[in-house]
Amino acid sequence: MHAAQDVLLVEDDELIREATRLTLEERGYGVRTAADGLTGLALFRERHPDVAVLDIMLPGLNGVSLAGRIREESGVPVLLISARNDPVDVVMGLEAGADDYVTKPFDGPVLVARIRSLLRRAAPAEQPAESPRLRFGDLEFCPVSLTAHRGGKPLALTTTELKLLSEFAASPGNVLSRDLLLERVWDYAWSGDTRVVDVHVQRLRSKIGRERIETVRGFGYKLRP
Template identity: 85%
Template structure:
């Protein structure tokens, strides 16, 4: 049974969402404000945090940022606002996904399942043997089997999403990967045409491994310089 932290100040939405998640087998703990939500996160360490953006005390974007400073636990934001600025701010703060209110319970459950799958340790494919050892790209070293990343010889901490992005880029170095393809491989589902999430996470990865290492191919997508 997976543990979910739900932080939502609207009591009706909070209870309806809790019941939906529990009906699908999740163990749900709830909070009505950001400060309480952060304390519960630190105490219970859930496997996914579902956060409303508009929270009293500490809003969802700030809470997502605090969680990301301390943990790689997947964070899903929910909000009645679909302004691109709010979406991008949430993703840049460290959120992995977002859902706009009103949402179907089945959609939220599907998104959570995807986050849990992405957070699970990667298993090597039985169809294609993995590379014999680490892959080197200048001063960047990446081992697809251990998921170890080093930059200038120093260990580099990446989130699960960033590791999966880097794995896709290193497996196809020099090849253009479209945003839709990255959505399918990294996020494990179609994003209804919204590719902002890819752009934000690529920017975050660039900030860690070097901004010039991943090239933007205008109108198509991205590629890792071989």
């Protein structure tokens, strides 16, 4: 089922690395592993996986830095593994370009569900002959091809940022709560951490214009028509 989908797993704890590898391989994923960040980066460049799963605390090149290097070169989804659930680590990782994170100890099915969610978001959409385009000031967005332009220039948005923009563009002027965005963009409404939403909204704002997405204090966010 997932034979064509490859996972890069970078984890320095051998027991966790091997247990996670077995869990993913049992579900049909191809898994390549590394025990340090530099080896992980080399593997990423060599094999171009469909998704990267990175521990934050890695020797050589930590997971946050590795996520940033990957994001500079590719839009491949990145999932961070955090041992301490430290808000600083999590936010730094998301700001570096990671799409999501899980905390240790984690259940295998939870990790698999998060990976599946990332891969669904990254899957290309079928496009009709003519793709509708939505305009919001100098921002132009096509919800079918998931492409965005600002002032006529294409925007380099990650898959998560594009999905987030798609939700806003579908309901301009309407307030979308953080929980709703977690459910629709990240595919989970349980044990969700709204920091994921907040950081990605900030990243999206920096690219489409900070004034374009308004914070409605105590409720969530809305796209200004």
